[in-house]
Amino acid sequence: MAVVVTSEPLDAAAVLARAHAHDGAVGAVALFVGTMRDVNDGSAVAAMTLEHYPGMTEQALADIAAEATQRWPVLRVEIAHRVGPLAPTDVIVAVAVAAAHRGEAFAACEFVMDYLKTRAPFWKKERTPDGERWVDARASDDEAAARW
Amino acid sequence: MAVVVTSEPLDAAAVLARAHAHDGAVGAVALFVGTMRDVNDGSAVAAMTLEHYPGMTEQALADIAAEATQRWPVLRVEIAHRVGPLAPTDVIVAVAVAAAHRGEAFAACEFVMDYLKTRAPFWKKERTPDGERWVDARASDDEAAARW
Amino acid sequence: MDTTQDLQPAATAVRLVYLARLRDAFGTGEETAVLPPSVRTAGDVVRWLAARGEPWSGELAAGRAVRVAVDHALAAADTPLAGAREIALLPPVTGG
Amino acid sequence: MDTTQDLQPAATAVRLVYLARLRDAFGTGEETAVLPPSVRTAGDVVRWLAARGEPWSGELAAGRAVRVAVDHALAAADTPLAGAREIALLPPVTGG
Numbered sequence: 001m002a003v004v005v006t007s008e009p010l011d012a013a014a015v016l017a018r019a020h021a022h023d024g025a026v027g028a029v030a031l032f033v034g035t036m037r038d039v040n041d042g043s044a045v046a047a048m049t050l051e052h053y054p055g056m057t058e059q060a061l062a063d064i065a066a067e068a069t070q071r072w073p074v075l076r077v078e079i080a081h082r083v084g085p086l087a088p089t090d091v092i093v094a095v096a097v098a099a100a101h102r103g104e105a106f107a108a109c110e111f112v113m114d115y116l117k118t119r120a121p122f123w124k125k126e127r128t129p130d131g132e133r134w135v136d137a138r139a140s141d142d143e144a145a146a147r148w
Numbered sequence: 149m150a151v152v153v154t155s156e157p158l159d160a161a162a163v164l165a166r167a168h169a170h171d172g173a174v175g176a177v178a179l180f181v182g183t184m185r186d187v188n189d190g191s192a193v194a195a196m197t198l199e200h201y202p203g204m205t206e207q208a209l210a211d212i213a214a215e216a217t218q219r220w221p222v223l224r225v226e227i228a229h230r231v232g233p234l235a236p237t238d239v240i241v242a243v244a245v246a247a248a249h250r251g252e253a254f255a256a257c258e259f260v261m262d263y264l265k266t267r268a269p270f271w272k273k274e275r276t277p278d279g280e281r282w283v284d285a286r287a288s289d290d291e292a293a294a295r296w
Numbered sequence: 297m298d299t300t301q302d303l304q305p306a307a308t309a310v311r312l313v314y315l316a317r318l319r320d321a322f323g324t325g326e327e328t329a330v331l332p333p334s335v336r337t338a339g340d341v342v343r344w345l346a347a348r349g350e351p352w353s354g355e356l357a358a359g360r361a362v363r364v365a366v367d368h369a370l371a372a373a374d375t376p377l378a379g380a381r382e383i384a385l386l387p388p389v390t391g392g
Numbered sequence: 393m394d395t396t397q398d399l400q401p402a403a404t405a406v407r408l409v410y411l412a413r414l415r416d417a418f419g420t421g422e423e424t425a426v427l428p429p430s431v432r433t434a435g436d437v438v439r440w441l442a443a444r445g446e447p448w449s450g451e452l453a454a455g456r457a458v459r460v461a462v463d464h465a466l467a468a469a470d471t472p473l474a475g476a477r478e479i480a481l482l483p484p485v486t487g488g
Contacts (some may be wrong), residue, residue, distance in 0.1 A: 011163060011179075012161075013160075013161035013164065013203075016161065016164075016179070017180065018161060020181070020183060020237070022237050023237065023458060024184075024185055024187070024236040024237055025185060025186070026183055026185065026237075026485045027182065027183060027184075027185040027189070028180070028181070028182055028183070029180070029183065030178070030179070030180055030181075031164070031178070031179040031181070032176070032178055032179075032250065032253075032254070033164065033168070033175070033176070033177040033178075033179070034175065034176055034250065034488050035168060035174055035175060035176070035177065036172075036175075037172055037173060037174065037175040037248065038172030038173070039172070039173070050487065051237030051411065051412050052487070053409070053411055053461070053464075053480060053482070055464055056461055056464035056465075056480065059465070060464075060466075080449065081487065081488075088172040089168070089170050089171065089172055089174075092487070092488065093487065093488045095274075100185065102180065102182065102258075102261055103292065103409050105180075106254070106257075106258050106261075107394070108181070109254075110250075110254050113250055113254075113488060117485070117486075117487065117488040118485065119466060119485065120485060120487050120488070121411065121461070121480075121482055121485055121487075122485055122486065122487020122488065123411065123412035123413070123483065123486050123487070124486045124487065125412070130275040134412060134413045134416075134486075135486045136484075136486070137457070137483075137484030137485065137486050138486075140251075144251065182392050192329070198354070198391065199315070199316050200391070201315055201368075201384060201386070203368055204365055204368035204369075204384065207368050207369070208368075208370075229391065229392075240391070240392065241391065241392045249361070254325040261392060264391065264392045265389070265390075265391065265392040266389065267370060267389065268389060268391050268392070269315065269365070269384075269386055269389055269391075270389055270390065270391020270392065271315065271316035271317070271387065271389060271390050272390045272391065273316070278349070282316060282317045282320075282390075284388075284390070285361070285387075285388030285390050286390075287388065
């Protein structure tokens with residue numbers, strides 16, 4: 001189980017490989033990759049900065065991974081999150097969950113994403129033709145997290 | 149949208165990359181990777197052969213991908229499935245779905261796997277210390293597919 | 297010549313394909329057969345083959361999970377065979 | 393010296409941290425403050441800061457979505473501050 005917060009480009013394939021870990025007990029790996037879109041709420045987005053709360057961020061992600069491990073029989077949870085300046089198509093987040101079977105891998109991966117989206121201290125600031133703007137939280141994210 | 153059936157080792161990262169396609173409209177990619185375990189139903193499994201029904205296989209996978217594209221607003225569905233002899237930890241299947249948002253990427257990816265597990269003509273034959281055996285279908289797979 | 301034959305569609309040969317466990321059980325992966333006119337649906341094919349006796353009767357007994365693909369598409373028991381060129385018998389699939 | 397002061401715990405300074413939109417609005421990312429004894433919970437901190445007037449009152453008005461982290465852990469409104477060293481005010485998060 002590992003958590004990475006970095007301002008370097010993220011390699012989703014490396015996150016996937018760490019979760020699978022060449023482990024013969026693993027039958028399923030669910031990977032989610034969040035990437036930067038070039039449009040949001042109807043505006044073109046040229047660039048983005050991801051701010052976070054150093055010190056709390058790593059702990060929040062580790063807590064979410066630990067919670068997933070408690071709720072489902074998973075073998076490994078890997079979370080990597082980018083911070084700092086990003087360009088469209090860049091990877092923002094990669095979450096990989098390895099398990100014996102696919103049901104728990106999918107569920108735990110989706111759970112981690114839903115919790116991360118509502119509990120991990122990251123904030124997106126977009127640069128659009130009209131200037132910079134903080135991204136608003138989505139009600140649908142709260143609803144998604146409330147499912148679990 | 150692409151379907152690959154191959155006896156060569158699968159590269160899940162390449163499947164992921166094809167789904168994302170460096171496309172600024174993509175905000176989410178869900179990837180599932182099924183890998184060979186070294187144990188099943190309590191027996192050590194040293195090797196496996198994946199048989200399929202050439203001619204039908206590609207069509208069945210393409211139909212499943214098309215169905216996912218109809219049901220959810222997804223941008224790309226990529227399916228790659230291994231056939232022939234496999235060793236533990238080898239990738240059996242990789243399914244990647246790209247979408248604007250994560251909910252539909254997760255749902256469509258899980259749907260493709262559930263349908264693939266019950267409708268695509270693949271059969272696993274395992275080599276165990278007691279000899280070769282065809283793997284039995286799981287009732288849980290039928291239940292998973294019936295959800296959609 | 298029996299004139300009632302003229303009322304039936306011309307009998308054409310179909311390819312029958314047996315996969316995985318069924319191929320092992322039947323000792324062959326495929327054969328060519330001319331189906332009798334009474335065999336009109338995917339379900340009819342299974343019952344017709346089961347009537348051959350063992351090992352067909354055991355593997356294809358009512359209640360055994362066998363699926364039929366007609367020209368590479370999964371069929372239901374009542375799917376008509378009209379014009380089919382290849383009919384495959386599939387044990388429950390276990391890929392992925 | 394006022395003897396009633398002796399009944400209160402010794403006032404200690406805490407670090408107050410403001411993130412993202414709140415940092416921009418307050419014009420500062422952090423400050424050190426000595427909280428009055430009446431400020432005992434995470435919710436109390438928000439109300440105490442809101443009482444400073446604008447821009448605090450607007451950003452921290454009742455009903456605005458602001459979360460509090462006490463020593464790096466998300467807190468509920470009634471989470472006690474006892475012994476807290478760093479209290480952060482977070483707008484709704486938007487990562488991932």
